[in-house]
Amino acid sequence: MRPPLLVFNKNGIYCEQADVYIDAWRPVNKCIITHGHADHSRWGHKQYITHSKNVPIIKHRLGDITVTGKEWNETFTINGVTFSLHPAGHIVASSQVRVEYKGEVWVFTGDFKTENDGLAEAYEPVKCNTFITECTFGLPAFSWIPQAEVFDDINSWWANNKAEGKTSVLFGYSLGKAQRLLKHVDPAIGQIFTHGAVENMTEVLREHYVFPKTTRITRDTTKQELLGNLVIAPPSAHGGTWIRKMVPYVTATASGWMTFRGARRRRAVDRGFVLSDHADWEGLLSSIKETGCEKVIATHGYTDIFSRYLREELGYDARTEKTQYEGEQSELEPKKEEVES
Numbered sequence: 001m002r003p004p005l006l007v008f009n010k011n012g013i014y015c016e017q018a019d020v021y022i023d024a025w026r027p028v029n030k031c032i033i034t035h036g037h038a039d040h041s042r043w044g045h046k047q048y049i050t051h052s053k054n055v056p057i058i059k060h061r062l063g064d065i066t067v068t069g070k071e072w073n074e075t076f077t078i079n080g081v082t083f084s085l086h087p088a089g090h091i092v093a094s095s096q097v098r099v100e101y102k103g104e105v106w107v108f109t110g111d112f113k114t115e116n117d118g119l120a121e122a123y124e125p126v127k128c129n130t131f132i133t134e135c136t137f138g139l140p141a142f143s144w145i146p147q148a149e150v151f152d153d154i155n156s157w158w159a160n161n162k163a164e165g166k167t168s169v170l171f172g173y174s175l176g177k178a179q180r181l182l183k184h185v186d187p188a189i190g191q192i193f194t195h196g197a198v199e200n201m202t203e204v205l206r207e208h209y210v211f212p213k214t215t216r217i218t219r220d221t222t223k224q225e226l227l228g229n230l231v232i233a234p235p236s237a238h239g240g241t242w243i244r245k246m247v248p249y250v251t252a253t254a255s256g257w258m259t260f261r262g263a264r265r266r267r268a269v270d271r272g273f274v275l276s277d278h279a280d281w282e283g284l285l286s287s288i289k290e291t292g293c294e295k296v297i298a299t300h301g302y303t304d305i306f307s308r309y310l311r312e313e314l315g316y317d318a319r320t321e322k323t324q325y326e327g328e329q330s331e332l333e334p335k336k337e338e339v340e341s
């Protein structure tokens with residue numbers, strides 16, 4: 001029997017035949033990066049390979065790195081192993097990685113979602129033998145409603161707050177969620193202001209993507225200017241002195257975790273919108289089916305429950321592997337870059 005094409009070792013997901021890692025969590029020589037979130041694109045690799053539109057994102061986060069950009073479906077071969085990147089639909093420029101060697105195909109999803117959010121390049125199922133998947137929301141309780149309905153709710157929430165003379169503060173992680181919110185809120189309601197961390201990342205993305213006009217909140221921004229308008233900020237901005245400028249304000253968070261009432265209370269926000277950049281239960285199951293795979297490896301999220309369901313109910317050869325990916329959890333915890341901005 002041939003050794004597995006990809007293994008999980010102390011550094012990350014490793015292809016020995018090509019001597020390449022994918023989303024390694026410790027510094028390695030050569031690393032393919034699925035997307036710009038901190039738990040997938042770590043500092044310290046000698047060489048990075050990622051989608052060309054993710055190049056400015058990880059350069060913004062990691063500084064002066066050696067990085068090669070690839071296009072969707074573009075194949076590149078290392079020591080007989082063929083690699084290509086395919087849209088994961090998770091955030092802008094997020095990829096799945098396809099790995100093929102001697103007729104055997106493995107796909108790693110990184111993080112992904114199945115709904116086309118109108119900003120991130122839409123998820124494409126890729127045929128494979130082994131599918132390595134995240135399952136951040138791998139429980140039947142997670143079932144997303146279409147984003148058009150969520151944005152109707154968000155826009156009416158903003159309009160109502162405005163009518164009551166209050167500023168609306170909406171929290172979303174500075175890379176991905178913040179721009180998805182920005183893309184679909186209605187600029188006809190009022191002006192859109194941004195926290196520095198969100199504005200910095202949005203500026204980088206404007207090179208490849210179109211967003212409505214935003215105004216960076218600075219020391220000089222007055223309470224009067226903000227009144228009735230919308231502020232998009234990272235979750236870490238909640239609770240600091242920064243937010244006092246917004247009084248009177250109403251807060252909301254957009255996350256898959258808002259499915260649980262307790263999650264909103266714990267984060268002390270007035271309103272929770274269920275909006276996730278990860279696949280829900282049905283999305284995970286339909287994606288696995290569409291790949292036509294025989295084997296599934298679950299990397300992060302509800303891995304044990306999810307892989308047991310795949311084995312016992314659907315008959316897949318499914319197992320879990322320990323990784324250091326955090327899924328949407330990381331989107332709600334302060335990141336160094338957010339605290340500093």
Ligand SMILES: [Zn+2]
Pocket residue numbers: 035037040090111327
């Ligand atoms: Zn992510």
